[in-house]
Amino acid sequence: MTTTLDPAKLQTAVAAVHRAGMPGVFAEVRAGDQIWCGAAGVADIATGRPVTASMRHRVGSITKTFTAAAVLQQVDNGQIELDTPIGHYLPRLVPGERGAAITVRMLINHTSGLAEYLPHAYPSLAAFPDMAKTTPKSLDDNRFTRFHPIELIEMGVSAPAAGTPGGTPGVYSNTNYLLLCELLESVTGTSAEKYITRNVIERAGLQETVLPAGSHIDGPHSLHYEAWFGMIDPPRDYSVYDMSWVGPAASLISTVADLNQFFGLLLAGEIISRSSLATMQRTVPVISFEGKTLDYGLGLQKMTVPGRGTYWGHDGSVWGGGAMSMTSADSTRQMSVAVNLQRWNRFDSSQKPQPHPIDDALRALTQLALCG
Structure with a gap:
């Protein structure tokens, strides 16, 4: 899988994402012992401060891979059984037949x-998730709202079911991962944030990765611009935001280098056992918020590139920030990329997101980074 990196082509591809309308984009690509990192655009539209590849960034649902790895460590330790009902562990949160x-x-x-x-x-x-019928008002109203995870879980559990237990395709839901965090706390005696930090983040030697306690991103970082499909025009910065609305389901702050390091170690069997990794890679179809069908394992997404094989990783977004990290099945090729604008597509007359040049530019960058 390993091929020689072409720094000039990679920088051109990153710059093309910026020219297509992305304020700032930065990435790190690894091929064997080679490492390339690059950036294009600005971290702050008002001042013109440039983005750099070393910046910290909110990486959204990539957090779920960290949380899943923490749960699987407890499976390895014999404290959690994957096929035991959650009602056995958390009867008050998910009672009765469900x-x-x-x-x-x-x-x-x-x-x-x-x-x-x-x-x-x-x-x-x-x-x-019918985005065309929503408005972004709550984003501002809840910028500093402190949610309690039990409150959020109760909202999800009491809402009409999105499917039947074990049925496929599954339906992507943050409620699942907040419950996993409560499960971790119940079996370890410490908060999910502390457990994940000590046993996943620190175990992987990630120096720039944190589960934040407050609303700010410490250290050099970009602003996070949310467009909400053109309903916020010009896009507004949400880099300062209380992330208790997702907690260890999607609140991680990291760098592209740390993400590559984490996924490389995970797929090498350094974070969980080889048997748990194999279990993690057994996939089912899952419908995303955007209505796309994901090939989803236990906190891992599978991507198959014709003629180039299988890649594992995850993507994620928060208000204004997005990231993707993918690693080849043989761990010889890796890409992590971060962007500082979200929901850039506008709706057409039928209320469907219109194609945008950013989409094509990001696909081209991904193809080049992963496949050479």
Whole structure:
């Protein structure tokens, strides 16, 4: 899989994403012993401060891979059984028949049927995931709102079910991962944030990766511009935001270098056992918030490139920030990329997101970075 990196072509591809309309984009690509990092554009539109490849960034649902790895460590330790009902561990949070039917595995691979709590926590997103019918008002209203995870879980559990336990395709839901965090706390006696930090982040030697306690990103970072499909025009910065609305489901702050290091170690069997890694890579179809079908394992997404093989990783977004990290199955090729604008597509007359030049530029960058 390893091929020689072409720094000039990679920098041209990153610059093309910026020219297509992305304020700032930065990436790190690894091929064997070679490492390339590059950036294009600005971290702050008002001042023109440039982005750099070493910046910290909110990476959204990439956090789920860290949380899943923490749970699988406890599977390795014999403290958690993947096919034990969550009602056995957390009977008050998921009571009755559903608690008996939904297993830990179903939470990790999003086949629990539990609904997403987000539209209930953010009233103006009530039509979520029908983005065209939502408004961004709650983003400002809740910038410094401190949510309690139990409150969010109860919203998701009490909402109409999104599917039947174990049924496929599964439906992507943050409710699943907040429950996994409560499960971690119940079996380890410490908070999920502390456990993940000590046993996943620090174990992987990630110096720039944190689960934040407050609303700010410490250290050099970009602003995070949210467009909400043209409803916020010009896009507004949400880099300062209380991330308790997702917690260890999507609040991680990291760098592109740390992400590559983490996924490389994970796929090498350095974070969890080889048997748990094999279990992590057993996939099912899962429907994303955007209506796309993901090939989803236990906190890992699978991507198959014709003629180039299989890649593992995850992507993620928060208000204004996005990232993707993918590693080849043989771990010889890696790419992590971060962008500082989200939901850049506008809706057409049929209320569907229109194609945008950013989409094509990001695909070209991904193709070049992963396949050479």
